[in-house]
Amino acid sequence: MNMNPKLLYFISIIAIILYLYFLIISLIKFDETYIEKFLSLLLIIINAFFIIHSIEYLHYYINARTFYEKSTYKYFNTYFNFETAVFIASYNESETVLEDTLIACINMSKQANGIVYVLDDSTDIKKAKAIKDLCMRYSVNYIHRDNRRGYKAGALNDALKFINTKYFAVFDADQRPMENFLNELIPVLEDDENIALIQVPQIYDNNNTPVARGANDIQMVFYTFITEGKSLENSMFSCGSNVIYRTESIKSIGGFVETNITEDMATTIKLHERGYKTIYYNLPLVRGEAPETLNAYFIQQSRWSQGSISLFYGILKSIFSRNGMNYRQKIGYFVTTSWYFIGVVNIIMLLFPLLFIFFNVISLITPEIYIFVLAFYIIFEFFVFTATVYEKTKSIIPVLRNISLTFITSPVFVKSAFYAFINKRTSFKVTPKGDSSKIPFSGLKAQYAIMFISAAGFAYAIYRYIISGNMEFIFNGAFMLYFLLLSMSIFYYNR
Incomplete structure (x- = not known):
């Protein structure tokens, strides 16, 4: 076939x-x-x-x-003398789940001069204390907010006030990067100052339930041909995790969009409107966890679908206006959000x-x-x-x-x-x-x-x-x- x-x-x-x-x-x-x-x-x-x-x-x-294969970059791993911020976004997460990600980020940072921050928006006092203790045990930076303004986007925007690094990576609490994540991607960013972000696939380790298998199947379709095709047309958007951003690019558009629950795509739209490039790098540099039950899957899909559909009407208007995006980018966002x-x-x-x-x-x-x-x-x-x-x-x-x-x-x-x-x-x-x-x-x-x-x-x-x-x-x-x-x-x- x-x-x-x-x-x-x-x-x-x-x-x-x-x-x-x-x-x-x-x-x-x-x-x-x-x-x-x-x-x-x-x-x-x-x-x-x-x-x-x-x-x-x-x-x-x-x-x-x-x-796609002709467009991919291949560089030797290089040690850089500048720091890269590594953000782990957390909200009422299990200490056990977060610890695995924390260890992975620490090991990655040792290879490429990264500095790890846990951005904890937990409202559960016990979980917040456990995460803070965990960060102290591993000697990483812990940032906790008393409000949840803008949700994850707000947490990222607040964290950007504390850093002056050239790049920063973002991971969800259950996404564990490989040690060569930064070494693999930073050379690509260094090669072209107009690249605002690089996204890598979200690959699920667990395949133990029917829902987890189904979620894996759906992710595989998206993170293969669709994302590779989008990258070739400069219409790839951030998926919120397993991504590294150029700090200057994000600050130039006023930070992450806080008015949409899918801040990743909303922010990428603003980057494309400003003429920035985005890249999808199809290498398995991060391993994560799939939702294992129908309840978990529905919660995930509810969040993703609400954010995407709420962006649809704006994209529909942009098709008939000049806003910095070319027609292929507009069509790509139209199809994605619809x-x-x-x-x-x-x-x-x-x-x-x-x-x-x-x-x-x-x-x-x-x-x-x-x-x-x-x-x-x-x-x-x-x-x-x-x-x-x-x-x-x-x-x-x-x-x-x-x-x-x-x-x-x-x-x-x-x-x-x-x-x-x-x-x-x-x-x-x-x-x-x-x-x-x-x-x-x-x-x-x-x-x-x-x-x-x-x-x-x-x-x-x-x-x-x-x-x-x-x-x-x-x-x-x-x-x-x-x-x-x-x-x-x-x-x-x-x-």
Whole structure:
């Protein structure tokens, strides 16, 4: 399945053109009521979402496969006589988790003249004292704030007042850098003064639970072709950890953005608007911990999705204005920040076959175009995506985990989209470490409701086909079966 990337792209573009042609031809044939016209327009918008993200994914994939290795820097490790600040961000973290990271940062700093700071925003008095004692034991700098202004961004901005180093690295409490992290990256920064930051992948060590395996699969897709492709176009953004910044660059834009929960991406946007470069360096220089339970994963995804979606509206405006970014950077941010609308898209896609099966509102999926609708999903979820992931993993299991885990997280994404729409900012929640608890039924009402509705839709579609012989009920029922199988994966993850 190691297909030529250009051939894969060509086949995919042809399939998209055919799909759009038959979809539009089918829709304009309907003698539509106003509700049918609205649903037809909605279907086109939903499919445009999939098409835009699919094309962008293929674009990054081809660029990464074709050009990324030629763009990477290779330097000999060098000892520098200047100091580099190393920040470890902590908020009510376990002393055990933090200690491992602290030791890793100390060992790294010995190799490259680093100076370690723990930025502790803990509100739990016992945990704050334990972390302070830990820092004293290892003789590292401890900074604790009495307020949580700006959350992590605020902690970083306050810490920048105490340092005058040329560069500073940032790690989350569960991310452990290799000893050569600074020696590997600082030469790249020294080579070009316009580089504001370098990001390396977040690789998870733990693979012991279904959720951890699924999170690993999703991270692998993002931190391979997508980030490599973004780096080639100078649209790579900071992911908040495993990153080293040029201090002068951050200070020149007024510090980290404190008004968004994903301060990393919001800050990178400002850097790109100022004309700075950003680089993704695809080397496993840091090891971390994946969320192990569905509860931990939902908390993590809620934070990431709320921040990204809240940036979407600003990016949408910037597309039509001059703000220092080129069109590829704008498109890259548009696609990245809009991805978390996948939850809304999944719920709407569930709606279409239900309306026909139960209410005969409209049959958008007719026998004439069903094969093209189905083919689109097969091409991009089970062909293109599978082909690219298989190249790295030699298995389709990661594809199935990626799709199913994303689907059952849809209610979380929908909630984030709603909060972003009403401009409501929720409080920061750290991703639980070592959490072994299952989410009770009451916490998964939305997921079980989707499962029940999908099962009912499938069963009723079969019943209506038996009494009417209308094949359209089979076609729409097939989609309900697809959604049912995805929603049933909740039993696999929540255990």
